[in-house]
Amino acid sequence: MSSLLAQIPGRQRGGGAPRAGRRLPLQGQQLALVLLIAALAAGFASQAPEFLSVDSIENLLRSASMFGIVGLGMTVVIISCGSLGGIDLSVGSMMALGGAIGAGLLGTAFTAANPVKLPAALAMLMALLVTGLLGAVSGLLIARLKLAPFAVTLGMMSVARGLTYLMVAFAIGSSNTAGITFSDPLFDWFGLNNFGPIPSITVLFLVLAALIAFMLKATAFGRSLFVLGGNAENARLAGINVRRTIVIVFAISGLLAGLGGLILTGRLSSASPLAATGYELEVIMVAVIGGTSLSGGRGSIVGTVLAAILVSEIDTGLDMMNVPSFNQYLIKGTILVVAVVMDKVYQARSSRMLVQSA
């Protein structure tokens, strides 16, 4: 059997260090992200020196935290359901819906036609409840009826957007795309408050990231997500309740999207039915650039956090350089496709090594 040892790719590549075969690519990717963030910062700063101003960095952190929080949910969805084609396209609309519910149920809304007037905390809770439940509905359809996640969440994207319009109309008494404006201290905490130099939502983001990372790495539930992402039938035969897991995962994504929507609403001090349109692109970028494999079973929260910073940096930097928005779409779309290609290249490389060792 000693001949087998000679066949293991990790050893072929001179991997004297343990774990060299498995861990290096991820670490390399995270290192690359850090370098890319630094290089882009230098690049943007050379074109627009105000990029490194306190205001700009604060703005960047707020945006990164918002996309990052929603991206945490996306990361969990793709890790666990990637083998089923798992993705959540509804996050942009869910953000809009969360914001509209949170603002629309407020007692402090300026456009005070809304019949329901709740304290801000309760309004926010309602928002999270609704988006979390809608996420669970997506999960239920995917798990029970074995529907493609892409199709279900595409439908949910439209349903949530429709509900957002209804919610805004309900709150201000007429359909008005301008949306709900309000002033509320709790929303300001989300949108404007700082802990020292760091925006409060950045702290919230890092706490949530740590929680999710702990869940993935150190709990039995987290482990079952990686198993499910590796192979769903396998997960079932290992005794994992696959249906329940899928429902929970999409509920988490919906809930975090709702939270992202509340943050967006706090930053803008208004909730528009058109809010967060197309934000699913940024959120999927955050997960994929962070190293989460679209085929499932692989991903890291550190990567997601770094990618959230990178994606927001690109957004902020391009804005500051006055790059027209259509060019921004072009650039961001290209970056996403490149990230997916890199994932494929990594997979092809590891499966080639499998063939050689067979």
Added chain:
Amino acid sequence: MVASSTPQPLLRMEGITKSYGSVQVLHGVELSVGRGEVLGLLGENGAGKSTLLNILNGVIQRDTGSIVIDGSPVEFTGPKQAQEAGLAFIHQELSVLPYLSVAENVFLNRLPRRKGAPWLVDWAACYRQAGEILERLAVKIHPRTLVGSLGTAEQELVEIAKALSMNARIITMDEPTASLTESEIERLFTLMRALKADGVSVIYVSHRLDEVAEICDRATILRDGKIVNTVDAQTTDSHALATMMVGRELSELFPKTEHERGRETLRVSNLSTVKVDDVSFTAHAGEVLGIAGLVGSGRTELVRAVFGADPITSGEVFVNGEAVTLDSPGTAIRHGIGLVPEDRKLQGAVLSMTNAHNITLAGLSKVSRWGQLDRGGEKQAAKRLIQDLQVTPSRIEQETGRLSGGNQQKVVLAKWLFAGSDILIVDEPTRGVDVGARAAIHGLLNDLAGQGTTIIMISSDLPEVMGMSDRILVMHEGRIAGELPRKDFSEEAIVMYASGLEPTTEGAKA
């Protein structure tokens, strides 16, 4: 060394070397195949067989050495050139397309075109020509049948038909019998003899040594990337072959140990599913219960139902005397049942995860408290099991997908050892597993039975199921056709029951 019987062999490979990075996997390999000869190529997993065959068939390029076909040297830059030179490669995992017809599969990429309109497919000619090839093979499959509706054995015949349609002169078959039953193997061998008579040569890879004597003319044994010997397959017994492959004396192939049969642990009463019809049986602590029968006879479906993986339509299952509702594998696992499935890659191990994570997969509650994992404890437990089962390489952080088949299977077994299963169901546990790992797995199953575990073993390999079991149930068309106690084991009795016949009394006693 036995010299080739023909003065000029059809194929000669000389001095083939191949390295990946700093690791040399083939060291000057020599191999020759005569016209109309069946050459067995034997070796443990990792001995270099796949590399050698991939080089021959143009899939990968050699570093040095020469390949001579019919006296002229050839140079393949890809599989297409090799095909054009008359080589065909039938992989263990078949490459047929299930949603296409037999004829379309046979003529894939080379569909006959209409005269005068070469952009249109001449379907009439396509089905006619495919029909002719199938007829030549004496295969009764209609060329319009969807390949997905055929069994594995028939799909393999489609692959052979495809090879012949390309005028292949040298067909490489990588473990063609791995998923075939005895009668299907017989049929394949009949076909191979017909190919021989037509002057077609076959390079035949198998882990089943008894087959080598039956079908091969000579056998070449590869170990650690070197040719150990080339022997006359007819006069060399399988024990000698195994010793050459492993490089050491093997202890007896099936070290059956007798132990006390304990209390009843599993009782299945009148169980039916879509594929299983009114099956009842019992199993006991310390017993190895074999389940034989043809592929498709409902063996796999029966154990999947007992494991809660397939829905039970009627009947009852009792575990340790208690009636249980097996609605999911999770429930079965909580009742101490484990299943090592037939399809290791898709159902047994999560190939993208590490050995440690695979091993604790079905018993996470044992290394967690309030849902939080004790990762130190997990590593220790995994390390111990990897050592006990001699998984190589022994790193717990190794991705399971990078292990050989035999070692992957050991990891799957370790998973159930960790989960502490009292009733362990193994479905074709040694398929595609090399001789050394095979013996280790058999030894492990015996040890477990000795410790009071109930082992239920499905196997298409008659010597294996007879060597290992205390009792054998034979299935036929979803029912239990017969039950044999160890003293009445005979290949004939099993084959008769499996074919839906009553064995003659002499047969049962033979």
